[in-house]
Amino acid sequence: MADRQEVTIIERLGTVDRRYVFLLIAVAVIIPLIVHYTTAIPTSAIVQSLFDKIESMPPGSKILISFDYGPSTEPENQPMANAVTRHALEKGHRIYLVALWATGPRQSQKLIDDVIKVEFPDKVYGVDWIHLGYKAGNQGLINTLLSDFRTMYTTDISGNAIDGLPMMKDIHTLRDFDLIIGLGSGFPGTKEWIQFAGDPGDIPVGGGTTAVMAPLLYPYYPKQMVGFMGGLQGAAEYEYALVKIYPKYAMRSRIASTTMGPQVTAHLVIVGFIILGNITFLIEKRRKRKYR
Amino acid sequence: MKRTVPLIITFFVGIILIIAMFVPHDPFYGLDSKFSIFYDVIAVFAFILGGGNLLKVHFYKIQNRRRDWKYSIVTVSGFFLMLGAGLLKIGVPGGWSGDYQADGSLFKYLYDAAFQPLQATMFSLLAFFVASASYRAFRAKTREATILLVAAFVILLRPTPLGYYLTFWLPKPLQFLHIPNLSTWIMSVPNMAGQRAIMIGIALGIVSTSLRLMLGIERSYLGTEGKG
Numbered sequence: 328m329a330d331r332q333e334v335t336i337i338e339r340l341g342t343v344d345r346r347y348v349f350l351l352i353a354v355a356v357i358i359p360l361i362v363h364y365t366t367a368i369p370t371s372a373i374v375q376s377l378f379d380k381i382e383s384m385p386p387g388s389k390i391l392i393s394f395d396y397g398p399s400t401e402p403e404n405q406p407m408a409n410a411v412t413r414h415a416l417e418k419g420h421r422i423y424l425v426a427l428w429a430t431g432p433r434q435s436q437k438l439i440d441d442v443i444k445v446e447f448p449d450k451v452y453g454v455d456w457i458h459l460g461y462k463a464g465n466q467g468l469i470n471t472l473l474s475d476f477r478t479m480y481t482t483d484i485s486g487n488a489i490d491g492l493p494m495m496k497d498i499h500t501l502r503d504f505d506l507i508i509g510l511g512s513g514f515p516g517t518k519e520w521i522q523f524a525g526d527p528g529d530i531p532v533g534g535g536t537t538a539v540m541a542p543l544l545y546p547y548y549p550k551q552m553v554g555f556m557g558g559l560q561g562a563a564e565y566e567y568a569l570v571k572i573y574p575k576y577a578m579r580s581r582i583a584s585t586t587m588g589p590q591v592t593a594h595l596v597i598v599g600f601i602i603l604g605n606i607t608f609l610i611e612k613r614r615k616r617k618y619r
Numbered sequence: 620m621k622r623t624v625p626l627i628i629t630f631f632v633g634i635i636l637i638i639a640m641f642v643p644h645d646p647f648y649g650l651d652s653k654f655s656i657f658y659d660v661i662a663v664f665a666f667i668l669g670g671g672n673l674l675k676v677h678f679y680k681i682q683n684r685r686r687d688w689k690y691s692i693v694t695v696s697g698f699f700l701m702l703g704a705g706l707l708k709i710g711v712p713g714g715w716s717g718d719y720q721a722d723g724s725l726f727k728y729l730y731d732a733a734f735q736p737l738q739a740t741m742f743s744l745l746a747f748f749v750a751s752a753s754y755r756a757f758r759a760k761t762r763e764a765t766i767l768l769v770a771a772f773v774i775l776l777r778p779t780p781l782g783y784y785l786t787f788w789l790p791k792p793l794q795f796l797h798i799p800n801l802s803t804w805i806m807s808v809p810n811m812a813g814q815r816a817i818m819i820g821i822a823l824g825i826v827s828t829s830l831r832l833m834l835g836i837e838r839s840y841l842g843t844e845g846k847g
Contacts, residue, residue: 345751352750368778371803398735399742433720433730463666464659471659474652479659485718545811546818560778591779593746598775600754601768608758 341607364588377554386419395511397430406562406583407535426461453492460484469523633833777802
């Protein structure tokens, strides 16, 4: 009788209704958001490498940042854009914002509104940063930009001729950039920047992608890619590296670290469910063997 | 004729671009970037084609009351609403000369209030399905499944404090088993090896498919057989 009861409990634990799984995940995400649970993520070598590249470049270096994502992956990609831009402008680099995705310019506009205009009001449009917007063509666009940047970008996003802007004076091809940073969540994205710009043009490329895309980019590191941020964790690691060197950003540069809290607890819940699932699976397996 | 001309164009363009790759001298020098400009121009027209195709498919579903045809009404309405808001610059400060995405425009309002939360919601749902799927799928049924399970376990624990505290006490010779170190190793050694193998396989596949296209063996891009 007791044995039968045990079977029922184990069977139940092994097949928990997925609505309970969903409920626990919801709780695991909501509670850390309410209590502002944060966790410091020490910087990994691959993220540190990207940070060091930007840190070591001389002031005035030209960095192209491509926004190849949309609102769906904003929680992962936007903190990367914020942290990298903050770092680049702090170092006195010039940044050029472009997009391979039609949804990209809205994300770069968010960066401008949330970071550039608020934290760097002294930086001048056309001198320190420029918003070039989206162009169609995917990897074909990159290929064209590699040989002639001005064929595709004759104006900035607002329609102003780029010839009149000081920071565009020295830009003729992608080879004129000191670093390309592709922030993406799919095709075209960081991989295409490496394949069609970094490799043929011998231009340093770094990037940031969603966590699910990150494993695909490891083969390019370190020879074809200077470093990259994988998912929200990568962004949090970059924030950690930034705050370590520039403590004044401790309060501002923490969006990834803050949103890592719910991710960490969600991971723990998933780990818990995996353990539970396997314990019940092994007990059932042993029981089946016993009664065979 | 309808099939022969595209086949000849494909063959010659393919051959010329291959030569341009290996012979960086006139008249081949820079041909790849010139062709890329053609590609970029065509890509812009693809938007019109894409929009037309979307309408064709959904109008057909609505007209014939196909399965879930009511959702097609939402799709078509959303398409025209966003298109109209952008093209007609509704609510744009400064009228026709203003930016269609400017603050106060209907396009920006719809993007921020509808498109963005909808996309974010769709992507966020992944967390729930990943949790449910890993609970059901990550079972140590076979040796391969156990390896996958252990790898997933380490990667999932990597950013958590538990991942640190479980193994931080390990002595120096065993520090490679410390979860953050083990996670880095998994990503940069077995994962990288697997990804490289897949990439090389894909590259070889692309080469063979390209050759088939150029030689006219692969003709599916021309449409249905027998209609040329």
